Amino acid sequence: MSAHPSRRPAVAVAPAAPAPSRSASRVAAPSQGAAAVAAPAQAMALYEQVKDHISRKIQEGIWRAGDRLPSENELVTQFGISRMTVNRALRELVEQGRIVRVAGVGSFVAEDKPQSTLLQIANLAGEIRQRGHDYRCDVLAVERISATLEVAAALDLRTGESVFHSLCIHREDGVPVQLEDRHVNPRQVPQFAAQDFTLLQPSEYLVRNVPFDQIEHVVDAVMPTAEQATLLEMSPQEPCLLLTRRTWSRGVPITVVRCLHPATRYRLGSRFRADGNPVSG
Numbered sequence: 001m002s003a004h005p006s007r008r009p010a011v012a013v014a015p016a017a018p019a020p021s022r023s024a025s026r027v028a029a030p031s032q033g034a035a036a037v038a039a040p041a042q043a044m045a046l047y048e049q050v051k052d053h054i055s056r057k058i059q060e061g062i063w064r065a066g067d068r069l070p071s072e073n074e075l076v077t078q079f080g081i082s083r084m085t086v087n088r089a090l091r092e093l094v095e096q097g098r099i100v101r102v103a104g105v106g107s108f109v110a111e112d113k114p115q116s117t118l119l120q121i122a123n124l125a126g127e128i129r130q131r132g133h134d135y136r137c138d139v140l141a142v143e144r145i146s147a148t149l150e151v152a153a154a155l156d157l158r159t160g161e162s163v164f165h166s167l168c169i170h171r172e173d174g175v176p177v178q179l180e181d182r183h184v185n186p187r188q189v190p191q192f193a194a195q196d197f198t199l200l201q202p203s204e205y206l207v208r209n210v211p212f213d214q215i216e217h218v219v220d221a222v223m224p225t226a227e228q229a230t231l232l233e234m235s236p237q238e239p240c241l242l243l244t245r246r247t248w249s250r251g252v253p254i255t256v257v258r259c260l261h262p263a264t265r266y267r268l269g270s271r272f273r274a275d276g277n278p279v280s281g
Contacts, residue, residue, distance in 0.1 A: 046081045048250075050089035052211055058098060058109055059208050069099060069107040096213075121207055121215065121245070128172045136174070137201045140231075141167040142193055147183070154246060154256040155185045164192045166202045169231060176232045177266050182257040188249065206247075206255060214248040219268055224260065232262055239263045 057063040070078065075086045090107055093099045101107045128135040145165045152159045164184040169176050182202055184192045189210055197205070206212075220242045229236035243259040261268070 046079065047085045047089040047092075050075060050079060050081075050086055051093060051213075054089070054093060055098060055211050055213075059211060061208065063109050065109050065111045067109045069109065071106060121203065121247075123204065123207075124170055124178060125201065125204065128170075128177075131172075133173050134171075136171040137197070138169040138171065139166070139197045139201075140169065141165065142195075142197060144186075144193060151183045151256065155183065155253045157185065162186060164189070166192075166197065168197070168201060170201075172265075175265065176234075177261060179228055179231055179260040180257060181260070182255060184255045185253055188252060188254045203257070210249070210254055212247040212249050212254055214251075216246040218244045220244070221263070222260075228260060232260070234262045234264075241266065241268055243268060 054063075054069065063069065069090075072083055072086050072090070075089075076083050079086070090099065090101065094101055097110055099107050100110050125135045125137070143165050144162055146160045147155065147157050147163045149159050151157075151163060152161060155163065157163065164186055166180070166182045166184070168180040168182075170178040170180060180203070184202075184206075186192070189206065192202075192205075195202075195205055200208075222240050222242045224232065224234070224236055224238075224240050226236050228240075229238075232240075241261045241263050243261070244256070245259070246256045247254045
Protein backbone atom coordinates (compact mmCIF):
# COMPACT_ATOMS: atom_id res chain seq x y z
CA MET A 1 0.00 0.00 0.00
CA SER A 2 2.85 2.39 0.68
CA ALA A 3 4.07 2.00 -2.93
CA HIS A 4 1.05 3.77 -4.46
CA PRO A 5 1.63 7.22 -2.89
CA SER A 6 5.23 7.20 -4.10
CA ARG A 7 4.13 6.62 -7.74
CA ARG A 8 1.33 9.20 -7.83
CA PRO A 9 3.55 12.29 -7.47
CA ALA A 10 5.60 11.05 -10.42
CA VAL A 11 2.44 10.79 -12.57
CA ALA A 12 1.28 14.23 -11.42
CA VAL A 13 4.52 15.89 -12.46
CA ALA A 14 4.29 14.66 -16.08
CA PRO A 15 1.27 16.74 -17.19
CA ALA A 16 2.57 19.77 -15.28
CA ALA A 17 5.74 19.93 -17.34
CA PRO A 18 4.16 21.39 -20.55
CA ALA A 19 2.39 24.12 -18.58
CA PRO A 20 5.26 26.64 -18.82
CA SER A 21 5.42 25.99 -22.57
CA ARG A 22 1.72 26.75 -23.00
CA SER A 23 2.08 29.87 -20.87
CA ALA A 24 5.09 30.98 -22.91
CA SER A 25 3.12 30.58 -26.13
CA ARG A 26 0.38 32.77 -24.76
CA VAL A 27 2.90 35.47 -23.79
CA ALA A 28 4.58 35.26 -27.20
CA ALA A 29 1.34 36.02 -29.08
CA PRO A 30 1.30 39.78 -28.31
CA SER A 31 4.96 40.00 -29.34
CA GLN A 32 4.14 38.46 -32.72
CA GLY A 33 1.24 40.87 -33.09
CA ALA A 34 3.49 43.83 -32.36
CA ALA A 35 5.93 42.64 -35.01
CA ALA A 36 3.07 42.36 -37.50
CA VAL A 37 2.04 45.95 -36.73
CA ALA A 38 5.63 47.19 -37.02
CA ALA A 39 6.18 45.50 -40.38
CA PRO A 40 3.82 47.75 -42.43
CA ALA A 41 5.31 50.86 -40.81
CA GLN A 42 8.80 49.69 -41.76
CA ALA A 43 7.64 48.88 -45.29
CA MET A 44 6.12 52.36 -45.59
CA ALA A 45 9.44 53.99 -44.65
CA LEU A 46 11.37 51.76 -47.06
CA TYR A 47 9.18 52.40 -50.11
CA GLU A 48 9.40 56.13 -49.41
CA GLN A 49 13.19 55.78 -49.33
CA VAL A 50 13.13 54.18 -52.79
CA LYS A 51 10.88 56.99 -54.11
CA ASP A 52 13.14 59.67 -52.62
CA HIS A 53 16.23 58.01 -54.08
CA ILE A 54 14.79 57.91 -57.60
CA SER A 55 13.24 61.39 -57.36
CA ARG A 56 16.54 62.92 -56.25
CA LYS A 57 18.42 61.31 -59.14
CA ILE A 58 15.86 62.77 -61.57
CA GLN A 59 15.74 66.22 -59.98
CA GLU A 60 19.54 66.46 -59.86
CA GLY A 61 19.73 65.58 -63.56
CA ILE A 62 21.67 62.36 -62.97
CA TRP A 63 18.83 60.46 -64.64
CA ARG A 64 17.26 62.37 -67.54
CA ALA A 65 14.09 61.92 -69.56
CA GLY A 66 14.20 58.57 -71.36
CA ASP A 67 16.93 57.08 -69.16
CA ARG A 68 16.30 53.53 -68.00
CA LEU A 69 16.08 53.02 -64.23
CA PRO A 70 17.60 50.09 -62.33
CA SER A 71 15.42 46.97 -62.54
CA GLU A 72 13.18 45.85 -59.69
CA ASN A 73 15.67 43.10 -58.87
CA GLU A 74 18.54 45.60 -58.74
CA LEU A 75 16.56 47.88 -56.40
CA VAL A 76 15.62 44.90 -54.21
CA THR A 77 19.33 44.05 -53.88
CA GLN A 78 20.43 47.66 -53.40
CA PHE A 79 17.93 48.44 -50.61
CA GLY A 80 17.64 44.93 -49.14
CA ILE A 81 13.84 45.03 -49.27
CA SER A 82 11.03 43.01 -50.80
CA ARG A 83 9.99 43.12 -54.43
CA MET A 84 6.49 44.16 -53.31
CA THR A 85 7.92 47.25 -51.56
CA VAL A 86 9.94 48.25 -54.63
CA ASN A 87 6.91 47.70 -56.84
CA ARG A 88 4.81 50.03 -54.70
CA ALA A 89 7.44 52.78 -54.92
CA LEU A 90 7.62 52.49 -58.71
CA ARG A 91 3.84 52.37 -59.04
CA GLU A 92 3.43 55.62 -57.10
CA LEU A 93 6.14 57.32 -59.17
CA VAL A 94 4.18 56.31 -62.29
CA GLU A 95 1.01 57.81 -60.79
CA GLN A 96 2.91 61.05 -60.10
CA GLY A 97 4.12 61.17 -63.72
CA ARG A 98 7.81 60.90 -62.76
CA ILE A 99 8.48 57.60 -64.56
CA VAL A 100 6.88 55.30 -67.12
CA ARG A 101 6.93 51.48 -67.04
CA VAL A 102 6.98 49.31 -70.15
CA ALA A 103 5.92 45.70 -69.59
CA GLY A 104 8.78 43.31 -70.19
CA VAL A 105 11.24 46.15 -70.81
CA GLY A 106 11.64 48.21 -67.64
CA SER A 107 11.09 51.62 -66.06
CA PHE A 108 12.17 54.93 -67.61
CA VAL A 109 12.31 58.59 -66.58
CA ALA A 110 9.20 60.28 -68.00
CA GLU A 111 9.48 63.01 -70.60
CA ASP A 112 8.93 66.57 -69.39
CA LYS A 113 5.41 67.84 -70.13
CA PRO A 114 5.70 71.61 -69.66
CA GLN A 115 2.32 72.17 -71.29
CA SER A 116 0.61 70.57 -68.28
CA THR A 117 0.98 73.67 -66.19
CA LEU A 118 -1.95 72.94 -63.89
CA LEU A 119 -0.85 69.38 -63.08
CA GLN A 120 2.89 69.83 -62.79
CA ILE A 121 5.43 72.52 -62.00
CA ALA A 122 6.01 74.08 -65.40
CA ASN A 123 9.48 74.99 -66.61
CA LEU A 124 8.61 78.46 -67.88
CA ALA A 125 12.05 79.05 -69.37
CA GLY A 126 11.80 75.76 -71.25
CA GLU A 127 8.31 76.55 -72.54
CA ILE A 128 9.41 79.92 -73.90
CA ARG A 129 12.57 78.56 -75.53
CA GLN A 130 10.65 75.68 -77.08
CA ARG A 131 8.56 78.30 -78.87
CA GLY A 132 11.80 79.70 -80.30
CA HIS A 133 11.58 82.87 -78.23
CA ASP A 134 14.10 84.59 -75.98
CA TYR A 135 13.74 84.03 -72.22
CA ARG A 136 15.04 86.25 -69.44
CA CYS A 137 14.53 86.32 -65.68
CA ASP A 138 15.03 89.59 -63.78
CA VAL A 139 15.69 88.87 -60.09
CA LEU A 140 14.38 91.88 -58.18
CA ALA A 141 14.85 90.66 -54.61
CA VAL A 142 16.25 87.75 -52.56
CA GLU A 143 15.95 88.44 -48.85
CA ARG A 144 15.04 87.14 -45.42
CA ILE A 145 11.90 88.67 -43.91
CA SER A 146 9.33 88.13 -41.17
CA ALA A 147 6.38 85.98 -42.22
CA THR A 148 3.03 87.71 -42.46
CA LEU A 149 -0.06 85.94 -41.11
CA GLU A 150 -0.92 84.70 -44.63
CA VAL A 151 2.59 83.42 -45.39
CA ALA A 152 2.97 81.84 -41.95
CA ALA A 153 -0.31 79.96 -42.41
CA ALA A 154 0.73 78.75 -45.87
CA LEU A 155 4.10 77.46 -44.63
CA ASP A 156 2.84 76.16 -41.27
CA LEU A 157 5.05 78.61 -39.35
CA ARG A 158 4.45 81.18 -36.63
CA THR A 159 3.56 84.74 -37.62
CA GLY A 160 6.73 86.82 -37.62
CA GLU A 161 9.00 83.80 -38.04
CA SER A 162 11.89 84.27 -40.47
CA VAL A 163 11.32 83.15 -44.08
CA PHE A 164 13.09 83.59 -47.40
CA HIS A 165 11.47 85.84 -50.02
CA SER A 166 12.27 86.25 -53.70
CA LEU A 167 10.70 88.42 -56.39
CA CYS A 168 11.30 87.84 -60.11
CA ILE A 169 10.02 89.02 -63.47
CA HIS A 170 9.97 86.42 -66.27
CA ARG A 171 10.17 87.84 -69.81
CA GLU A 172 9.42 86.43 -73.25
CA ASP A 173 11.19 88.38 -76.00
CA GLY A 174 11.63 91.17 -73.48
CA VAL A 175 7.92 91.38 -72.53
CA PRO A 176 6.96 90.52 -68.92
CA VAL A 177 4.74 87.43 -68.81
CA GLN A 178 4.98 86.49 -65.13
CA LEU A 179 5.63 88.17 -61.79
CA GLU A 180 6.85 85.49 -59.36
CA ASP A 181 6.46 86.36 -55.67
CA ARG A 182 7.86 83.46 -53.61
CA HIS A 183 8.27 82.59 -49.92
CA VAL A 184 10.40 79.63 -48.84
CA ASN A 185 10.52 77.68 -45.57
CA PRO A 186 14.14 78.04 -44.32
CA ARG A 187 13.84 74.80 -42.37
CA GLN A 188 13.38 72.95 -45.66
CA VAL A 189 15.76 74.99 -47.85
CA PRO A 190 18.37 76.61 -45.56
CA GLN A 191 20.68 77.55 -48.46
CA PHE A 192 18.03 79.24 -50.61
CA ALA A 193 19.25 82.84 -50.19
CA ALA A 194 22.85 81.85 -50.91
CA GLN A 195 22.09 80.81 -54.52
CA ASP A 196 22.97 82.78 -57.64
CA PHE A 197 19.55 83.04 -59.27
CA THR A 198 20.96 84.81 -62.31
CA LEU A 199 22.20 81.35 -63.35
CA LEU A 200 19.26 79.24 -62.19
CA GLN A 201 15.86 80.75 -61.42
CA PRO A 202 14.30 79.96 -57.99
CA SER A 203 11.64 77.56 -59.28
CA GLU A 204 14.17 75.54 -61.27
CA TYR A 205 16.59 75.46 -58.32
CA LEU A 206 13.90 74.13 -55.97
CA VAL A 207 12.69 71.46 -58.40
CA ARG A 208 16.23 70.20 -58.98
CA ASN A 209 17.43 70.25 -55.38
CA VAL A 210 14.49 69.87 -53.00
CA PRO A 211 12.41 66.67 -53.27
CA PHE A 212 8.66 67.24 -53.06
CA ASP A 213 5.76 64.81 -52.99
CA GLN A 214 2.68 67.08 -53.05
CA ILE A 215 1.69 70.09 -55.16
CA GLU A 216 -1.31 72.40 -54.78
CA HIS A 217 -2.38 74.75 -57.58
CA VAL A 218 -5.11 77.39 -57.20
CA VAL A 219 -6.00 79.78 -60.05
CA ASP A 220 -7.82 83.10 -59.59
CA ALA A 221 -8.79 85.98 -61.88
CA VAL A 222 -7.57 89.19 -60.24
CA MET A 223 -6.79 92.82 -60.94
CA PRO A 224 -3.15 93.83 -60.39
CA THR A 225 -2.10 96.38 -57.83
CA ALA A 226 -0.53 99.57 -59.16
CA GLU A 227 2.93 98.26 -58.19
CA GLN A 228 2.33 94.90 -59.88
CA ALA A 229 1.05 96.58 -63.03
CA THR A 230 4.19 98.73 -63.17
CA LEU A 231 6.46 95.71 -62.81
CA LEU A 232 4.52 93.83 -65.50
CA GLU A 233 4.49 96.91 -67.75
CA MET A 234 0.72 96.74 -68.18
CA SER A 235 -2.36 98.82 -67.43
CA PRO A 236 -3.77 98.36 -63.90
CA GLN A 237 -7.21 98.13 -65.55
CA GLU A 238 -6.26 94.87 -67.31
CA PRO A 239 -7.08 91.58 -65.57
CA CYS A 240 -4.51 88.97 -64.58
CA LEU A 241 -4.42 85.23 -63.94
CA LEU A 242 -2.96 84.39 -60.54
CA LEU A 243 -1.54 80.90 -60.00
CA THR A 244 -0.80 80.15 -56.35
CA ARG A 245 1.32 77.06 -55.79
CA ARG A 246 2.38 75.25 -52.64
CA THR A 247 4.67 72.24 -52.39
CA TRP A 248 5.29 69.79 -49.54
CA SER A 249 7.78 67.10 -48.59
CA ARG A 250 6.42 64.44 -46.21
CA GLY A 251 3.69 66.81 -45.06
CA VAL A 252 6.01 69.78 -44.37
CA PRO A 253 5.53 72.87 -46.61
CA ILE A 254 8.52 73.85 -48.73
CA THR A 255 7.38 76.98 -50.56
CA VAL A 256 4.38 79.10 -51.48
CA VAL A 257 4.59 81.16 -54.67
CA ARG A 258 2.15 83.55 -56.33
CA CYS A 259 2.66 83.74 -60.11
CA LEU A 260 0.83 86.70 -61.67
CA HIS A 261 0.28 86.65 -65.46
CA PRO A 262 -1.25 89.38 -67.65
CA ALA A 263 -4.32 87.65 -69.09
CA THR A 264 -3.67 89.08 -72.57
CA ARG A 265 -0.18 87.54 -72.68
CA TYR A 266 -0.48 84.14 -71.03
CA ARG A 267 -2.78 81.15 -70.70
CA LEU A 268 -2.99 78.39 -68.11
CA GLY A 269 -4.26 74.98 -69.13
CA SER A 270 -3.64 71.27 -69.34
CA ARG A 271 -4.83 68.11 -71.01
CA PHE A 272 -5.13 64.87 -69.04
CA ARG A 273 -6.70 61.44 -69.13
CA ALA A 274 -9.63 60.31 -67.01
CA ASP A 275 -7.19 58.68 -64.55
CA GLY A 276 -5.70 62.10 -63.85
CA ASN A 277 -2.38 61.57 -65.65
CA PRO A 278 -1.30 64.25 -68.16
CA VAL A 279 -1.34 63.59 -71.91
CA SER A 280 1.85 64.29 -73.82
CA GLY A 281 1.94 66.08 -77.16
